[in-house]
Amino acid sequence: MLKYALIPLLPFAGFLIAGLFGKYLKERAAYAAVAGVAGSFILSVSAFIDVLGGTIIDENLYSWFAIGNLTVNVGFQIDQLTAVMLLVVTTLSTLIHIYSVGYMHGDKGYARFFAYLELFTFFMLVLVMANNFVLMFVGWEGVGLCSYLLIGFWYEKKSASDAGIKAFVVNRVGDFGFLLGMFLIFLTFGTLDFTDVFAALSGPAAAQSYMLLGAEIGVMTLISLLLFVGAMGKSAQLPLYVWLPDAMEGPTPVSALIHAATMVTAGVFMVARCAPIFSLSPTAMTTVAIVGGLTAVFAATIGLVQNDIKRVIAYSTISQLGYMFLGLGVGAFAAGIFHLTTHAFFKGLLFLASGSVIHALSGEQDMQKMGGLKRKIKVTHGVFLVGSLALAGIFPFAGFFSKDEILWSAHNAGEVGRVLWMLGVFGAFLTAFYSFRLIYLTFYGKSRIDHEVEHHVHESPKVMTIPLVILAFFAITIGWIGMPGAIIPHANLFGDFLAPVFPVLEHGVANHGLERWLMVFSVMVALAGIRLAYSLYVKNTSMPDRLARSFKGTYNLLLNKYKVDEVYNFIFVDGLVHRLARFLYNITDVKIIDGAVNGIAGMIRRTSEGSRKVQTGFVQEYAFVMGLGLVVLMGLYYVLK
Amino acid sequence: MLHKAIFIYFAAVCIGSALLMITRRNPVHSVLFMLLLFFHIAGLFVLLNAEFLAAVQLIVYAGAILILYLFVVMLLNVDRESAAPRANRYWPWLTLFGLLISAEISFLVLRGSFPADAGQQPMTLAVGSVRDLGIELYTKYLVPFEIASVILLVGLVGAVMLAKKIKD
Amino acid sequence: MVPLYWYVLLSAALFTIGVVGVLSRRNVFIVLMSIELMLNAANINMVAFSHYLQNLTGQIFVIFIITVAAAEAAVALAIIILLARNRGSVHVDEFNLMKG
Numbered sequence: 001m002l003k004y005a006l007i008p009l010l011p012f013a014g015f016l017i018a019g020l021f022g023k024y025l026k027e028r029a030a031y032a033a034v035a036g037v038a039g040s041f042i043l044s045v046s047a048f049i050d051v052l053g054g055t056i057i058d059e060n061l062y063s064w065f066a067i068g069n070l071t072v073n074v075g076f077q078i079d080q081l082t083a084v085m086l087l088v089v090t091t092l093s094t095l096i097h098i099y100s101v102g103y104m105h106g107d108k109g110y111a112r113f114f115a116y117l118e119l120f121t122f123f124m125l126v127l128v129m130a131n132n133f134v135l136m137f138v139g140w141e142g143v144g145l146c147s148y149l150l151i152g153f154w155y156e157k158k159s160a161s162d163a164g165i166k167a168f169v170v171n172r173v174g175d176f177g178f179l180l181g182m183f184l185i186f187l188t189f190g191t192l193d194f195t196d197v198f199a200a201l202s203g204p205a206a207a208q209s210y211m212l213l214g215a216e217i218g219v220m221t222l223i224s225l226l227l228f229v230g231a232m233g234k235s236a237q238l239p240l241y242v243w244l245p246d247a248m249e250g251p252t253p254v255s256a257l258i259h260a261a262t263m264v265t266a267g268v269f270m271v272a273r274c275a276p277i278f279s280l281s282p283t284a285m286t287t288v289a290i291v292g293g294l295t296a297v298f299a300a301t302i303g304l305v306q307n308d309i310k311r312v313i314a315y316s317t318i319s320q321l322g323y324m325f326l327g328l329g330v331g332a333f334a335a336g337i338f339h340l341t342t343h344a345f346f347k348g349l350l351f352l353a354s355g356s357v358i359h360a361l362s363g364e365q366d367m368q369k370m371g372g373l374k375r376k377i378k379v380t381h382g383v384f385l386v387g388s389l390a391l392a393g394i395f396p397f398a399g400f401f402s403k404d405e406i407l408w409s410a411h412n413a414g415e416v417g418r419v420l421w422m423l424g425v426f427g428a429f430l431t432a433f434y435s436f437r438l439i440y441l442t443f444y445g446k447s448r449i450d451h452e453v454e455h456h457v458h459e460s461p462k463v464m465t466i467p468l469v470i471l472a473f474f475a476i477t478i479g480w481i482g483m484p485g486a487i488i489p490h491a492n493l494f495g496d497f498l499a500p501v502f503p504v505l506e507h508g509v510a511n512h513g514l515e516r517w518l519m520v521f522s523v524m525v526a527l528a529g530i531r532l533a534y535s536l537y538v539k540n541t542s543m544p545d546r547l548a549r550s551f552k553g554t555y556n557l558l559l560n561k562y563k564v565d566e567v568y569n570f571i572f573v574d575g576l577v578h579r580l581a582r583f584l585y586n587i588t589d590v591k592i593i594d595g596a597v598n599g600i601a602g603m604i605r606r607t608s609e610g611s612r613k614v615q616t617g618f619v620q621e622y623a624f625v626m627g628l629g630l631v632v633l634m635g636l637y638y639v640l641k
Numbered sequence: 642m643l644h645k646a647i648f649i650y651f652a653a654v655c656i657g658s659a660l661l662m663i664t665r666r667n668p669v670h671s672v673l674f675m676l677l678l679f680f681h682i683a684g685l686f687v688l689l690n691a692e693f694l695a696a697v698q699l700i701v702y703a704g705a706i707l708i709l710y711l712f713v714v715m716l717l718n719v720d721r722e723s724a725a726p727r728a729n730r731y732w733p734w735l736t737l738f739g740l741l742i743s744a745e746i747s748f749l750v751l752r753g754s755f756p757a758d759a760g761q762q763p764m765t766l767a768v769g770s771v772r773d774l775g776i777e778l779y780t781k782y783l784v785p786f787e788i789a790s791v792i793l794l795v796g797l798v799g800a801v802m803l804a805k806k807i808k809d
Numbered sequence: 810m811v812p813l814y815w816y817v818l819l820s821a822a823l824f825t826i827g828v829v830g831v832l833s834r835r836n837v838f839i840v841l842m843s844i845e846l847m848l849n850a851a852n853i854n855m856v857a858f859s860h861y862l863q864n865l866t867g868q869i870f871v872i873f874i875i876t877v878a879a880a881e882a883a884v885a886l887a888i889i890i891l892l893a894r895n896r897g898s899v900h901v902d903e904f905n906l907m908k909g
Contacts, residue, residue, distance in 0.1 A: 617905030620729065620840075624832050627738065634745045638752075648811045652819045659823055659846055663830035668838040675842050682849055685819075688811070689860040694871050698852075701875050706845070706882045713886045714838055717893045725835075729902055732833040739829035746821035750814050777865045778872065789876040796880025803887035 001059055003043055004076050007086065008125035010039040011093075015118035022111025029111035033118050034097045040125065041090035044083075051083040052497075058131055058195055069190060077131035077194060081501045084337060085128040085269055088344045091474075092261040093121045095467040099352050100253040102463035103359060113153060113251065120146035124262050128269060133182045133192040136270070140178065140234065143263045144171050150258060151250040163246035170243040174233015178270075181226030188219050198276045206280065224277055224284030227270065228291075235267025235321045238295045242565055244318055248310040252355030255310060260317050260351050261344035268324045268340050272502070275333045279503045286416060289329025293410075293420040293427075296322030298562075300430035304437070305548075305558045308365050309354045312438050316391065317347055319427060323406055326424060330417050332409030333502040334495045338482045339402035341494075345478050346390035346398055349471035353384040356460045356468065357442060362453050367438065372447035376457045379465045381443050383472040388439050390475040392432035392526045398479035400523070403428065405484055405495075407522060408515050428522055432529030440537035486515040647688060654681045666727045668714045672707060679703040693771045816857035823850035835900045837892070841885050848878050 014036025018029040025032070050057075060075035078086070097117060104113050120143055127139025144167075152164030186192055188208065189200045200206065201220075208219040231237070236244035247259045258264070271278060271288065278284055296319045303315035320343050327336035358365055360377050374381045390397035393404065407428075411421040447454065459465070482494035489512075536543050548555040557563070655678055662674040679702045686695035778786055823846060830843030852871045859867025893899055 615908060617908030619901055619904070620832050624735070624738075627742070627828055627832065631738070631742055631745060634742075634749060638745065638749060644811050648815060652815070655819065656822055656826070659826045662846070663826060663834060663839060663843055665839075668836055671839050671842060675845070678846070679849070682853060685816075685853060686856055689816075689856045691856045691859070691868055691871075694852075694856060694868055697872065697875060701879060702845075702849075706879055709882060709886060710838065710842065713889060717890070717899065725900075727835060728833045729835055732829075735829055735833040738832070739825045742828060743821050743825040746825070747818055750817045750821065753814070774865060774868055778869055782869050785873060789873055792880050793876060796883045800883040800887040803884065804890050 001057075001061070001076075004047060004057055004078060004129070005061060007040050007043045007047065007090075008122050008129065010043070011036045011118045011121040011125065015115050015122060018111050018118055019115035022115060025111060027105075027110055029114050030097075030101045033114035034094070034101065036118055037090060037094045037097050037121055040121065041094045044086040044090040047078055048083045048087055051078060051080055056080075060131070064134075070186065070192070072132065072134045072192065074135060075131040075193075076129045078129060079501055080498050081269075081272060081337065082128050084341060084498065086125070088341050089121070089124050089128060089262050092257060092344055092348050093117075093124075095470060096253045096257045096261075096348065096352065099256075099355075099464050099467040100251075102461045103253055103355055104251065107251075109153060113150075116146055116149050116153070117253070117257065120150065120258060120263070124266070127266055131194055133185065133194070133197075136273075137178065137182065140230075140266060140270075141175065143258070143266060144168065144175070144234070147171075147247070147258050147263055150254040151247045153250050153254065157249070160249040163243075163249040167243040167247050170240055171233045174230045174240055174267075177226045177229025177233070179230075181223050181230065184219070184223050184226060188223070194273065201276055201280060218281060220277060221281040221283045224274070224281045225287060227274055227277070228284060228288055231267030231271050231325075232291065233267070234270075235264050235325070236318045237267070237291050237321065237325060238298060239564075241295065241299065241318045242568060245311050245314045245561070248308070248314050252310065252351060252358060255314070256348045256351030256355070259314065260347040264317065264321060265324070265340045265344065268321065268328065268336060271325070271328050272333050272337050275328075275502045278328070279331065285329050285331065287329070288325050289410070289413070289416070289420055292322045292325025292327075292329055293423040294322070295319065296326060296427040297423050297430065298322075300427050300434065302558055302561050303434040304430060305555060307367050309357065309367050309370070309438065309442065310351070310365055312367075312434060313347070313350050313354060316350075316431065316435065319431065320347065320391070323403060323424065323427070326410060326420055327406035330406075330410045330413035330420070332406060334498040335402065335405040335409050337498060338494050339406055342390070342398035342402040342475075342478050342482075345471055346387045346475040349383060349468065349475050350387040350391065352464075352468055352471065353380050353387060356380040356464055357384075359460050359464070360457050361449065362456055364449070364453060367441040369448050369450060369453075370442045371445045371449065372443070373457070374443040377459045379459060379468065383468045383475075384443070385439060386472040386475050388435040390479075391435045392530060393428055393522065394432075394526055395519075395523055396476070396479070398475050398477070400519075401479035401482050401484065404519050404522060405482065408484070408518060411518060425522055425525055429525045429529045432526035433533050436530045436533035437537055440533055444538050445541065484515065484519075486512040486519065644688065648685070651681045651684045651688070654678075655685070664727075669711070672711050672714060675710075676703055676707055679707065693774055813857060813861045816853060820850045820853040820857070823847075823853070835902055837889055837899045837901050840901060841882070841889075845878060845882070848874055 014033045017032040017036075018025070022029045047057075057076060057078040060073035062074055064072045064074045066072070097114070100113065100117065104110055107113065123139045123142025123146060125139075127136055127143060130136035130139060148164045148168045151167050152161040154160045155164075182192065185197060188205050189197050191197060191200070206220055209216050210219060210222060211217075212222070233240045244259060244264065248255055250259070278288065299315045299318035299322065303312050303319065306312045306315060320339070324336045324339050324343070327333075327339060356377065357370070357373065357380060360373070360380070361370065364370070386397070390399040393399045403424075407421055407424045410417045410424055413420070449457070483491040485492060536547075560566075658674045658678040658681070662671045662678065665671045665674065679698060683695040683698040683703075686692075686698060827843045827847035827850060830846065831840050834840055834843065852874055855867040855871050855874070857867075859865060859871075889899060892904070896904070898904075
């Protein structure tokens with residue numbers, strides 16, 4: 001058990017070292033940090049091998065607190081799902097830590113950065129290893145906190161600290177749902193341990209229903225929907241996705257680790273972990289699938305016209321998260337987790353590679369001021385291309401296998417599924433288009449780089465490129481572990497590995513012929529997207545401007561991200577929050593709280609002015625009072641006895 | 642009967658010298674009455690079969706502590722203003738207060754449930770002996786004994802630190 | 810034989826005299842000696858009970874009380890020397906720096 005407990009504790013130790021002694025260690029703090037995650041990675045591999053050998057851990061370390069009939073333990077559960085997540089989190093975390101050694105070099109918050117990153121890794125591991133909802137929530141909030149700290153890492157920049165606050169507040173809305181879901185689970189089942197809750201699902205408690213707004217809603221549906229609200233916040237789904245693009249204000253390794261590979265997938269993980277609950281409610285499943293599908297296309301359309309290199313990838317992340325939820329929603333839980341895994345690698349790669357581009361251009365993020373970089377930064381270009389091919393879902397890169405499995409499951413999931421499949425294929429087209437628009441604008445064509453910057457263009461140091469190459473290798477190969485039956489029968493190692501965790505909800509029968517045709521079709525669609533990007537941004541470079549002019553309304557709507565931020569601002573921030581805040585300030589704060597505080601202070605002052613006269617300073621008078629106490633006590637004894 | 646007579650003698654001298662001790666103007670006189678008091682308390686200890694404590698009472702209290710007082714009183718020698726009142730202005734009330742305390746204690750003691758013949762038998766020689774006391778002190782009460790030595794050390798160091806002249 | 814309560818009454822009388830001394834005298838030496846008197850009153854009680862209960866614990870406690878009294882006397886006299894040196898007085902009612 002100690003081995004498993006050390007998986008989260010090693011990064012925590014690294015956090016303590018880097019955080020407490022960062023001032024003295026300076027850049028050496030990175031060694032402690034990398035050592036912490038690397039140790040955690042090695043232990044995770046060992047844990048994975050244990051699980052592969054059939055050892056499922058579900059053990060309580062100690063009792064955290066017990067109130068009434070609620071007992072919350074600190075305990076770890078390591079099953080197939082957790083093992084996969086452990087590998088994903090620790091691999092990415094280790095590589096990104098190494099990359100950051102080079103990327104953050106010379107930053108004045110160097111040690112602080114690694115301390116936060118370590119703390120994040122700790123909380124993420126707690127989240128995936130928890131064996132009950134409360135501990136999972138601890139990790140859930142912890143990663144949210146670290147996300148806030150790291151988005152606002154350059155806190156002297158106003159936009160960065162604003163983005164941190166926005167992420168925190170939007171996540172709070174989701175967490176509210178998660179909390180309510182947890183309460184309802186406890187109310188229904190009287191426990192919060194995963195095993196106990198899932199065991200009780202077949203009992204009578206799960207069949208209850210509530211009357212809400214005149215409609216009868218089953219308790220399982222209600223719990224699922226509330227939990228899904230939490231997942232929407234953390235995993236940036238419609239309508240709570242607005243924080244993720246702004247989160248790109250943080251350093252690029254943070255975007256890669258937290259806002260692409262791990263934290264934002266926590267929602268997906270949570271839904272997958274609660275698969276037994278969700279699978280009892282068709283309504284909730286459909287909701288998850290529809291929200292996922294809509295988000296996938298919606299975010300992709302915004303990504304089409306963005307000019308900030310990191311924002312394009314951010315919208316792509318939202319869109320890919322949508323695919324994951326689409327997969328979960330149609331009952332293909334393993335496919336969703338599979339996409340989570342492949343996405344973690346290729347999207348982490350894309351972010352780190354874009355960080356390398358930004359590094360090469362001395363901090364420039366606007367793609368309109370790039371171009372022609374292919375010759376100058378060859379390694380970055382190569383890995384970027386691999387990442388984009390994986391993202392676009394071209395055979396045999398990783399994204400192809402996972403996205404295709406999701407689309408195939410959607411296609412099999414009835415009429416709604418068929419519509420979602422169409423959305424997904426359309427999204428795949430958009431994905432291919434924007435990812436290659438990114439490639440062409442950045443690496444091809446004529447250089448639009450500022451002159452001062454152009455002299456300094458240089459390839460990143462080895463400590464950054466080696467993690468990139470490793471990630472690129474995974475971005476190609478990681479998909480092969482989930483080989484669909486249509487290509488090589490009975491070779492879906494990933495699906496088989498996860499099969500014990502998830503309920504079986506397969507629709508229809510395997511139809512390898514049709515599946516093969518659909519695969520070819522989706523690859524064709526993706527290739528068409530790439531071709532379109534090629535003709536618009538390499539061949540005929542004046543075309544995009546003309547298009548933008550002739551479809552001015554649409555273009556501006558997309559460029560301004562559907563003005564969702566403005567609408568939210570108008571309704572929630574200005575309308576609700578400010579008015580409420582003014583009320584709270586004028587009435588509650590000034591009148592009630594300040595009044596009470598000042599009143600109590602005044603009362604205490606008057607009392608003490610009176611009572612200080614008692615303090616004469618003469619020791620004998622104090623002694624007399626003691627003697628008086630003796631007399632009174634003895635008198636009391638006499639009276640009472 | 643003889644025991645009672647001896648006790649009454651010791652008790653009377655104790656109370657008398659205690660009263661004189663707290664009423665003398667000159668502290669040197671007070672110290673001397675205190676000395677008398679300690680001798681008679683030692684006598685009471687002998688009456689109670691506590692010969693070792695009687696010796697300690699004389700050696701430590703009378704011999705060491707009181708002589709220290711005497712030294713300091715004579716060293717400072719500040720109490721020469723004979724006109725100043727020796728007690729503060731509340732002393733009659735405080736005397737009444739003291740009477741109240743002793744009345745209360747007496748009341749509780751007399752009402753108390755000591756058996757009239759409690760411990761009337763003479764103490765065996767073994768119980769009062771120095772040997773038994775030593776065995777008890779160095780086995781069962783070894784740790785408190787060591788702590789007491791630390792307290793003495795602290796008192797020693799504290800007294801030296803306080804009384805030495807600070808050079809600056 | 811002497812009844813136990815005689816000793817207790819004697820000890821109560823001595824204790825009370827000590828209390829009155831502590832509370833009423835101005836000279837700090839006599840205040841301190843009154844405290845010693847109160848400790849001695851307690852000692853008499855201890856030894857008396859030790860004798861009547863045939864138990865040595867009471868006598869052991871007297872040894873500890875004497876130890877503490879010795880330490881206390883040493884420190885207290887050092888403080889008095891300081892007071893006399895700095896304030897030129899040994900009268901307790903002249904020290905009221907802690908007045909509120």
